[in-house]
Amino acid sequence: MAQHLPTSTSTSTSTERTERALAAIEAAGDEGRRIFTRVYAEAALQAAQAADQRAASGISLGPLDGRIVSIKDLLDVAGEPTTAGSAVLRQAAPAQRDALVVQRLRAAGAVLIGKTNMTEFAFSGIGINPHYGTPGNAHDATRIPGGSSCGAGVSVVHGMAEIAIGTDTGGSIRIPAALAGIAGFKPTQARVPRTGALALSYTLDTIGPLAASVQDCAQADAVLAGQPWQALPARQLAGLRVGVPRGALLADADAPVLAAFEQALARLSGAGVRLVDMALDDWLLAPARLQQAGSLAAAEAAHIHRERLERAPEQLDPRVLARIRPGQDVAAAHYVGLLQARSRLQAELDAQLQDVDLLALPTLPILPPRIADLLADDAAFMRANALMLRNPSVFNFYDLPALSLPMGRMASAGGLPFGLMLVGQRQCDRQLLALAAALQALL
Template sequence: MSKSFGAMSVAQLSSLIQTAAVDPIEVTEAVIDGIESYADRSVFTAILKDRATEEAKASSKRMKEGRSRGMLDGIPIAWKDLFDIKGRTTTAGSTVLASGPVAQADATVVATLEQAGMVSIGCTNMSEFAFSGLGINPHYGTPHNPRSSDVPRIPGGSSSGAGVVVAAGLVPVAMGTDTGGSVRIPAALNGIVGYKATWGRYPMTGVYPLAKSLDSLGPLTRTVQDAVWIDAGMRGAAVPSIVARPLKGLDIVIPDNVVLDGAEAGVVAAFETAVDWLAAEGASISRFRIPAFDEILALMATYGALVTAEAFALHRERLSGPQAADMDHRVVMRIKLGEKTSLSNYLAILDAREKLIADVERLVGDSFVAFPTVAHVAPPIAPLEANDDLFFATNGKTLRNTMLGNFLDWCGVSIPCGTGDADMPVGFLLSAMRKRDEALLSAALSAEAVIRGE
């Protein structure tokens, strides 16, 4: 039997564990061996070997005694390094936090999935303070996109390591956060599934923030089914209640403004092919302008970005002190832009946001919205590291499509839909209005095989 347990889906591995074909201890040891032998050392910031071993032993004991906690028992999971892990300092991808106090308790979602029997394998690298969609980190290194066969390419951010560990087959699932696209972007660029939940679906206690009005959580997985299982576990459910809905009659809106502007031809081709396949299976496709998209961009140009304003409020003292010199200068530059957003402008952004959310919900209703997750495939790392102007321009383009959903509080699932330039993955982003997570995941379950061309 193959020992590449990290390359299996959660469902595949769960079947082996629940039928006693493999033991959780064997799984954990093999996964840790795979991580330790992986050439790219920048993917993890910590391997939780002692904790994982103890949790695997406890899972193994439960299995032998017939006390399985359910489908997630014994499944390894990696955590983006802004989830508190008891007894460890949470770095949030920054060296300025590395000497801080250790966490006195696990983040709530970490504790919840431990209760479901999951095994915490390690902490994954990320953009510093989660403030970049590219995944470049000058402190802990930049994880290389495992799908690249020519030059080292970005993994996408800010959940960079989380995307890579799943795509590289090291771990079946990794947990990320998404403030402007930080789950869906690495999922798209690495050719895996990424689910961003509606804001507030899961508790944020013990998760280092970026912008509290926008921060949400979500898993990076191999399949939509895996994301459904993890979602159930995060909500304390023994089994998922979400099932696939028929594709026939599924209403999908494709915006004809903003999201395809400047998109690479290969990205558009892969996306449109998936749309044609969905239509052939009975999905109802309509195309029209969503005015709120243009209004969001205009709002940001006038008042600044909501994420930047809230990030500046969080880091104001750090930026005015000696720690700023030890931060990525590009992160410092972006956060400092938030200083320009006055309180009155910040309140104006919040008022406009509520109006735009209501406008779009009236326009779209219960339909789903689809467009490319990212308008381009993963670009090479080296030019971005060497040129700040290119870095900022590429970061803005990378975040453009996904940040619309965060601003409008949508939930979304990025599903691989083929490849573009350099044979790099393209993501198909299926989204729904806020708090329609169950409907979205149900639609994604049935649409996934079609979107993938399977």
Template sequence: MTTIAEFAQKLAEGRTTSEALVTEALNRIEAHRTAGGTAYISVDAGSALNAARASDLARASGYVPSALAGLPVSIKDLFDVAGQVTAAGSRLLADARPARDDAVVVERLRASGAILLGRTNMSEFAFSGLGWNPHYGTPLTPCADGRIAGGSSSGAAVSVALGMAVAGLGTDTGGSIRIPAAFCNLTGFKPSASRVSMSGTFPLAASLDSVGALSNSVDDCILLDQILSGQSLDTPAAPLAGLRLAVTRDVVLDQLDATVAAAFERSLDLLAKAGAHIRWFDFPELHELPRINAAGGLTAAEAWQGHRQWLEGDRSEAYDPRVAQRIRRGAAISAADYLDIQDERQRLISVARERLGDADAWLLPSVAVVPPKLADLADDAAFFATNGLVLRNTSVLNFLDGCALSLPCQRGDELPVGLSIAGLHGQDARVLQVSRSIEALLRQST
């Protein structure tokens, strides 16, 4: 694992070039695709190499706009890139007109000097936590044979995990950055939703969508967040001694598999021994979420508004039936029902503020289970049950309008497990401060 800072140092010292790094990434992509890998939907090799050469010339003249300059980055297939089709992992939009302009976040990546390699695979229209895609294939985690990478930013995660990019641009509506980060042994940060522009991004549910990135370290995530948001947060590592870390058993610790439970308990023990205060708290209101979202919730309602033109027309057969089925649930949600859900959301956000109090962060397993086997998802009933369990913990933070970072916390001989460090809206800086310290402790101990 090489971080962005380490790559930037090699470039600064003349030990490598952008062209060499991009060529290596492209070679890895080709090997991955030859072996049947499905992380990328399309690759723009010629443009990437031209941009890399231009970056090397700019560096030679003294122009280096950021630590990301000259480094290869992957783009999830729901971001506009000028001249490319934004299909959002679908066949429905594969023949749409190419985008005229870059999405705001893509424009910011270009301005930082990043080299855009290509478009990564994803759950169709970002509507699954499993990365399932019957059109382009379902990406698998490199960490175990036959197990899924998670979604919806599945290809983004695999692109980073296999060294085919130093970072993957993704989105998170119910866990689509943090789930694949957990399943692929990566770090993924979901910022407070309003901090990063969604302009030029194909939405799933505007009330819940947020833009972030997957990478190899907390420092990488901080740099990427600064570029994507245009904001520089104060993020020095928080001393572990005296940190107030909140943990609840309600909902988020239910149905944990043995590997996840052991890794989470081990992480709490390490933190306590380092001087952090683990404060258990009750949050019984989380048990109300299945009732609140029983008809499909904000995601189904808002997705239906965006997709009904196609699902009610003659293009509905182009959809993955598992995606269409869930979007169609939104048709039965009335305006009054939708406003009731929004009211319930605000009520639970207020409860969360009261329950968390002065905690520096809320800790929970990113996902209740290790990466499921792809073969176990062929049956619809198993697929939907697994999808619900995989999304359960991460979607809590989206519903509460929070921010969260997922860190690897498993031992070397275990399947990948993510530890989430979470906060409420606007607490991004504190979450990143705490994450820096927890990452250092976990890396010393594994």
């Protein structure tokens, strides 16, 4: 399928862009139906026309007024069931009201074009869905798109949306953004309310945007957070201190990824950025070590889906079921201990990061596997899933804002994109976005 990022908003009306986006979805045929679980064609055109009328009158509801936005299939839209990529929820009761972030998007004038496909219940970094189909990677349709927001990134690259809203519990915004070659931002958890979003993990879930530019992510983030838009402060790169965590999160990486990472660091250094190698494995390995006897996400997912596990487990994706089931056996003492250890470790890592502005590392250590290979081999699926989630999930555990920044293509990997993950300090979301925008503008 051809790849076309959205047309500049300065050269066309919202109605024209919406018509092109709807045409792209329709022209994609079955692939369009794998990317979107619902398309709001009539409502989107009405919203776009209203945005154009406001623009003609000199009225703006904010930076997203007239922008085309897709939303992940776990966000409530009033009057329809929230299926969350699951067959068992097709007959669920319709949502009584829009999710709070959907309300904010509508109030900001966004044109909601449809709901994007996802891994069932958002519990995988791969993006495969046996119920609604699996979208192909935007740059090689035989490869995975990344999950769990698997339709989000490809909807942007294929010109079906200008901004996508996803969720991120262990990387589910940053993984598909990195594989699509666009930006994806996971905020500090408290920044964006999750009311009306089907939960995977109360402790770890976040809501954020994917878009071609950091600027679009920042504007969407302001709307999602319920804050008035203020231009990001201009940041100078010369003298910026970027920590490079040499160690475990670079292990088992594919050679093209490591080469692209070192090239990205060289470009940063050439722009005057001060790179600081850091030994952080004691903290970066702690989440995996502590959760060997049961993870926060599995324990909380087992509680959230307890009735479905009892009533119709055979209707779930077996690989999602295999990840939720262990959560049923997590002891209360272990769960409480995890939360206590997390709080202590967060304070410790915060202290380690005081002398740098950002951390930088590959969003993903491996190239996207081929869909057919993972469908044929459960063990290969689980290995790939663990590696896809490894780097991003660390920063959900520590509740640090993180962004995957597109850094060009890997020539030695057939032109697949490389995502550089930038990690900021807790609650310093706009500072991270400002620095990422400066890096994207320069590089």
